[in-house]
Amino acid sequence: MPESDENQKKVIRKEVEISPIPNFVYEKPLISIDENGEPQVTYRANGNTFPIKKLPLLYIAGYDDKDNLISYQPLDMVNEFLLSRAIDNGVLELGTDAQGLAHYFSFVLDKQAEWDAEYDEGDFDPLYDDPRPEWSAFPRNKQERLTYQYRDGIKHLAIDGVLAKTTARQYMSSVVGFYKHCLRQGIRFNNPPFQFETVNIHFEASASSMKAYQLKQVHTTDMRIKFVKSSRSGGTNLSNLRRDLKPFTNNEWNILQTILMKSRRVVRHGDNNKLHSLPIEFCLHPMICRNAGLRREEAASLHLGQIINPETLIQDGKEVFRKPVMDLGVGDKYQSLTKTAEGFAEKNKSRVTIIPAALMKMLYDYSQSDRYQKRLKKFKAWCKEQVEVGNTHLFEGDDAINPELEYLFITQSGKPMFTRLQDFTGRWVEIRNTANLTQGLDKPIVGSIHNLRSTFAVNIFRHLLNKMDEYGNPSITPDEALDRVSALLGHEDRATTMEYLKIAQDMPSADEIYEDVLDYIGAFDDLEAVV
Numbered sequence: 001m002p003e004s005d006e007n008q009k010k011v012i013r014k015e016v017e018i019s020p021i022p023n024f025v026y027e028k029p030l031i032s033i034d035e036n037g038e039p040q041v042t043y044r045a046n047g048n049t050f051p052i053k054k055l056p057l058l059y060i061a062g063y064d065d066k067d068n069l070i071s072y073q074p075l076d077m078v079n080e081f082l083l084s085r086a087i088d089n090g091v092l093e094l095g096t097d098a099q100g101l102a103h104y105f106s107f108v109l110d111k112q113a114e115w116d117a118e119y120d121e122g123d124f125d126p127l128y129d130d131p132r133p134e135w136s137a138f139p140r141n142k143q144e145r146l147t148y149q150y151r152d153g154i155k156h157l158a159i160d161g162v163l164a165k166t167t168a169r170q171y172m173s174s175v176v177g178f179y180k181h182c183l184r185q186g187i188r189f190n191n192p193p194f195q196f197e198t199v200n201i202h203f204e205a206s207a208s209s210m211k212a213y214q215l216k217q218v219h220t221t222d223m224r225i226k227f228v229k230s231s232r233s234g235g236t237n238l239s240n241l242r243r244d245l246k247p248f249t250n251n252e253w254n255i256l257q258t259i260l261m262k263s264r265r266v267v268r269h270g271d272n273n274k275l276h277s278l279p280i281e282f283c284l285h286p287m288i289c290r291n292a293g294l295r296r297e298e299a300a301s302l303h304l305g306q307i308i309n310p311e312t313l314i315q316d317g318k319e320v321f322r323k324p325v326m327d328l329g330v331g332d333k334y335q336s337l338t339k340t341a342e343g344f345a346e347k348n349k350s351r352v353t354i355i356p357a358a359l360m361k362m363l364y365d366y367s368q369s370d371r372y373q374k375r376l377k378k379f380k381a382w383c384k385e386q387v388e389v390g391n392t393h394l395f396e397g398d399d400a401i402n403p404e405l406e407y408l409f410i411t412q413s414g415k416p417m418f419t420r421l422q423d424f425t426g427r428w429v430e431i432r433n434t435a436n437l438t439q440g441l442d443k444p445i446v447g448s449i450h451n452l453r454s455t456f457a458v459n460i461f462r463h464l465l466n467k468m469d470e471y472g473n474p475s476i477t478p479d480e481a482l483d484r485v486s487a488l489l490g491h492e493d494r495a496t497t498m499e500y501l502k503i504a505q506d507m508p509s510a511d512e513i514y515e516d517v518l519d520y521i522g523a524f525d526d527l528e529a530v531v
Contacts, residue, residue, distance in 0.1 A: 051393030056098035100174030300418035378414030
C-alpha cells in the first residue's frame with residue numbers, strides 16, 4: 001500500500017531486508033465464484049502440500065532519522081518469483097536468489113535516492129528530464145536501463161574483489177530469472193529489461209533415438225557477465241586469483257587451526273574486547289571441511305553411521321593408527337546429503353573422499369561424550385514431538401531430516417544443525433576475525449568456509465603432482481591427478497576441478513602455501529579436542 005505523505009517526509013532511509021519463514025507449507029488453493037460473483041478460496045481436505053524448509057521473503061523497510069521503523073512493504077512480485085522457484089522449479093535452496101534480488105533492489109533504491117536528491121519540482125520537465133528510476137520501467141536507451149547499469153556495476157565489484165565472480169554471476173542470473181518470471185506472468189514493460197533470444201540447435205541424435213537429428217532450444221540474453229581469463233598465473237600474487245578458489249596459506253591455516261583446536265576462544269560480533277568460548281561443534285565442522293574436502297552442508301549432515309573408531313597397532317613401542325588416512329563416504333549410499341551448485345542434489349550422488357584417522361578419532365570420541373549423548377536424546381524427543389503435532393513435512397523431501405539417523409551435529413535444543421547452516425557461517429566469521437585481531441597480520445585472512453575445501457583440493461593436487469616413483473620421475477600425470485581429485489570433491493563439472501589444478505601447477509613452489517602430505521597425515525599429532 002502507498003505510504004502517507006506524513007510518513008514519506010519522515011523516511012530518510014530505505015533498506016531491502018530479507019525475512020525468512022522456516023518450515024513453510026504451501027497448499028494449492030481451489031478458486032471458485034460464488035452466487036454474488038465474488039471469488040472464493042477453498043482447500044482440499046486431503047490435498048497435496050508442498051513443504052519449503054525456508055522461504056525467504058523480501059521487504060522494503062523505511063526508517064526515520066532515529067532509526068525507528070515506520071514502514072515495511074513487501075516486494076510482492078519478487079516474493080511470488082521466489083515461491084514459484086520452489087513450487088514450480090523444485091529449487092530447494094532459495095538463499096542465493098533472495099540475496100541476489102536484495103542486492104539488485106538495494107541498487108534500485110540507491111538510484112532512486114540519487115534522483116530524489118537532485119529533483120526540483122519547479123525545474124523538472126517530464127518531456128526532457130529522465131523519470132524517477134523504477135524496477136518496472138525502462139528508458140529507451142539501453143545503457144540507461146537499471147538492469148544494464150546493475151550488470152556493469154556488479155562486474156566492477158567482482159573485478160575489484162568486493163564480490164566473488166561466481167557470486168556476481170549468480171546474482172545476475174537471479175535478476176534475469178526474476179524478469180523472465182514477470183514476462184511469463186503477462187507483465188508488459190514500456191521497454192524490455194534486456195535483449196532475449198531463443199537459439200535452436202540441431203544435433204545428431206544418439207543410436208537410441210528413432211530420429212536422425214534432435215532439436216534443443218537455448219534461451220540466452222545479453223546480461224551475461226564475462227571476465228578475462230588468464231591462462232597461467234606466471235607467479236602472480238595469490239590474492240589476484242579467484243577469491244572463492246583461493247586456498248589458505250600454511251601460516252593462515254596454522255593460525256586458524258590453533259584457534260579451532262587449542263585456544264577455542266573467539267571474539268563475538270560487536271565485542272572485540274573479550275574472548276568467548278567456541279563450542280566444540282564449531283571447531284570440528286571446519287576441521288572436516290578442511291581435511292576431507294566436504295562442503296559446508298555435507299559436513300553438517302554427517303551421522304554416526306559414517307563415524308568409526310580407527311584401528312590402532314603398536315609400532316616401535318607406540319600406539320599408531322593402522323591407516324593414517326581413511327575413507328569417508330558421503331551421499332545417498334551413505335545416507336548423508338550432498339549438494340550441487342543448484343542446491344541439494346536430487347539423487348544425492350554418492351562419493352568417497354578421505355579423512356585423517358586422527359580427525360576421525362576426534363569425531364568418534366565426541367560421539368561418545370555426555371555432551372553429545374544429551375543432544376542426541378533431545379533430537380529423538382524432538383522428532384517424536386514433531387510427528388505427534390503433524391509436522392511430518394520436516395521428514396519429507398531430498399534434504400529432509402531422517403529421524404532414524406543419529407546426526408553428529410545437533411543443537412542444544414535437539415535440532416539437526418544442517419538445518420541452520422547460517423550458524424556455521426557466523427561462527428566461522430568469528431574465528432577469522434579473531435585471527436585478524438589477535439595475530440597482528442600484515443594482510444588480513446579472508447575466505448569463507450568453502451575456501452577450506454579449496455585448500456584441501458590444492459593440497460592434494462600438490463601432493464599428487466610432486467609424487468615421484470623409484471626412478472625419480474613423476475608417478476602420476478596431471479590428467480590422472482585431475483581425475484582423482486575430481487572424484488574426491490564430487491565435481492560433476494570437470495572444468496571446476498581444472499581450476500584447482502591450475503592453481504596447484506602455477507603458484508611458485510618457493511611460496512610455502514601448501515602442506516606436505518606428511519603434514520597432512522600428522523596434522524593432529526599435537527592437538528587434542530576438549531569436549
